[in-house]
Amino acid sequence: xxxxTVSASRTYDIxxxxxxxxxxxxxxxxxxxxxxxxxxxxxxxxxxYGERLARSLLKSGYQVSKFxxxxxxPSKNAANYIELLNFLAREHFTRNDVIFALGGGVVGDLAxxxxxxYMRGIRLVQLPTTLLAAVxxxxxxxxxxxxxxxxNLAGTFYQPNLVLCDYALMSTxxxxxxxxxxxxxxxxxxxxxxxxxxxxxxxxxxxxxxxxTRCVTIKRDIVVVDExxxxxxxxxNFGHSVGxxxxxxxxxxxxxxxxxxxxxxxxxxxxxxxxxxxEDTSRAIISLIKSCLLPVATNFSPDQLADAMLNDxxxxxGTMTLxxxxxxxxxxxxxxxTEELEHFxxxxx
Numbered sequence: 133x134x135x136x137t138v139s140a141s142r143t144y145d146i147x148x149x150x151x152x153x154x155x156x157x158x159x160x161x162x163x164x165x166x167x168x169x170x171x172x173x174x175x176x177x178x179x180x181y182g183e184r185l186a187r188s189l190l191k192s193g194y195q196v197s198k199f200x201x202x203x204x205x206p207s208k209n210a211a212n213y214i215e216l217l218n219f220l221a222r223e224h225f226t227r228n229d230v231i232f233a234l235g236g237g238v239v240g241d242l243a244x245x246x247x248x249x250y251m252r253g254i255r256l257v258q259l260p261t262t263l264l265a266a267v268x269x270x271x272x273x274x275x276x277x278x279x280x281x282x283x284n285l286a287g288t289f290y291q292p293n294l295v296l297c298d299y300a301l302m303s304t305x306x307x308x309x310x311x312x313x314x315x316x317x318x319x320x321x322x323x324x325x326x327x328x329x330x331x332x333x334x335x336x337x338x339x340x341x342x343x344x345t346r347c348v349t350i351k352r353d354i355v356v357v358d359e360x361x362x363x364x365x366x367x368x369n370f371g372h373s374v375g376x377x378x379x380x381x382x383x384x385x386x387x388x389x390x391x392x393x394x395x396x397x398x399x400x401x402x403x404x405x406x407x408x409x410x411e412d413t414s415r416a417i418i419s420l421i422k423s424c425l426l427p428v429a430t431n432f433s434p435d436q437l438a439d440a441m442l443n444d445x446x447x448x449x450g451t452m453t454l455x456x457x458x459x460x461x462x463x464x465x466x467x468x469x470t471e472e473l474e475h476f477x478x479x480x481x
């Protein structure tokens with residue numbers, strides 16, 4: 133088992149191994165002593181793993197209740213957020229109790245946002261069940277729900293008390309969902325770790341522990357320096373500004389991972405066209421994305437994407453911070469005037 137410690141506004145451990153779910157209560161109870169635990173999950177994950185988690189928590193002395201949402205991005209909404217808060221109130225949860233977020237990024241974001249705001253903050257344990265959630269959304273304290281105007285526009289920075297990453301749970305994921313996570317892993321390789329980038333040319337499953345550990349370590353190192361995303365944490369958004377725009381333009385019918393893959397490809401081609409990176413670097417990034425069976429193009433126009441990007445959280449006044457690749461393993465942050473976005477994007481489409 134690998135252990136990575138995050139020393140941010142709250143210090144906590146991320147445990148990475150197969151088989152953690154059935155000892156979740158045993159691992160959590162010394163750190164999170166609480167009378168009651170709410171399992172927040174979705175209908176697919178809950179059917180697969182909810183009872184196993186409940187048994188582990190009951191065995192460790194927790195009183196257990198469950199809140200279940202429908203699987204998918206549309207469930208990360210204000211209505212479910214309010215319903216979850218009301219559920220916690222009906223179940224008489226107090227600040228001494230704890231939420232266990234069992235699922236992918238949607239569950240983790242929604243449960244985290246509720247944990248951060250219910251009674252001004254209760255304890256939170258993240259149990260990511262997808263590769264995407266394991267390497268990205270479960271770590272670092274970002275919580276959010278989507279608004280009609282855009283993705284993740286209401287949220288908080290709220291570090292969990294513990295993250296239990298049981299990669300054995302990923303054995304039930306479809307290839308399609310695994311590819312969504314691989315897109316985020318490619319991101320980490322491009323921004324910080326050329327060795328990780330090269331690792332992805334081999335089969336993923338036998339390397340899950342090393343891949344997750346490398347990604348989480350990169351994110352930990354960035355978060356402890358810039359927890360509230362005022363500087364280098366923005367590097368973690370490589371591919372995301374265009375990616376979120378693709379998601380919004382599609383009405384969220386294009387998944388987050390696939391949209392990010394498109395965003396990374398667009399940024400790489402645009403940077404090559406502007407001389408920010410070499411053509412070889414751009415080709416290497418796009419080649420790896422393609423080899424992982426992820427998309428590298430979109431039918432949405434530059435003006436549609438640029439318009440959607442105006443709701444991006446990284447916009448400040450008339451400028452937006454973009455993450456631009458220079459080489460595999462090195463990216464830079466660059467502010468760009470919003471009126472220049474459409475042309476810049478057009479170079480990469």
